[in-house]
Amino acid sequence: MGITGHRGLSAYVERQVRQLLHEALRNEDPAELTGVSCIADGPDAWFAEAVLRCGGRLEVVIPAEEYREGLPEWHHPTYDELLRRAAEVHRTGMVASDEAAHMTGSEILVGLSDRLLAVWDGLPPRGYGGTADVVAYAERVGVPVQVLWPCGATR
Template structure:
């Protein structure tokens, strides 16, 4: 079973404490030996999900939206990104160079195309830029990939998507 992740970046530490248990609960719905999580391993829900999948004994695949994708992530996240990338059983690329919103959406489309289900850490609001969480959810629904929403009561999105 391949399960993908999309979610808002820039969530506060307080929201992370609310979201992580929800992600863990979603991951635990699957038999670990059959679970493959697919993620772009950006900071926030992408990485929290990948870490959760690995913690229960599942595998991860990584989608890299652009050759310069890592450069656009916060430097404080680079070690986590690198560690998760090293643990990937497969890595998928868009063949795009610049880490733009178009590249991010292309990466998300690849991710959605690979999975049986998508988990979205999403507040239900519109994306704050092309390729945001709402766009990925809409794409998944358009092509018939079931979406499970994780957005705990009390969570707020206080940074860009």
């Protein structure tokens, strides 16, 4: 199961999304659960943490060698811990952490997943490689998408 989602959500929306992620995972058999994430701040990391809490296996996709440096500094300890706990790490081979690398990483993530959770407000993308593009890609290649978005929430 893979994850894609909007970053920069408010604390109020974060609490709701964490609950939705918990509900999405609660009936999963830990022995069969593999979560695939790019472990960015926000839904990527929340999902990875939830998978590990459930006893599942975590696989990480790193979109670019400079990816970590592009994430907020306050997130680096969480990123490093999740990366350390990953059972497997997949890399795109790209260096610059740009939109193309992010989309390539997401395509690898979707390819490793039999379904995709999307913390998505349903709106068009704000830039190439965002959540809406990942959802569209998953749908094009036949990976089922489950949208998790709190009622009335905004970005």
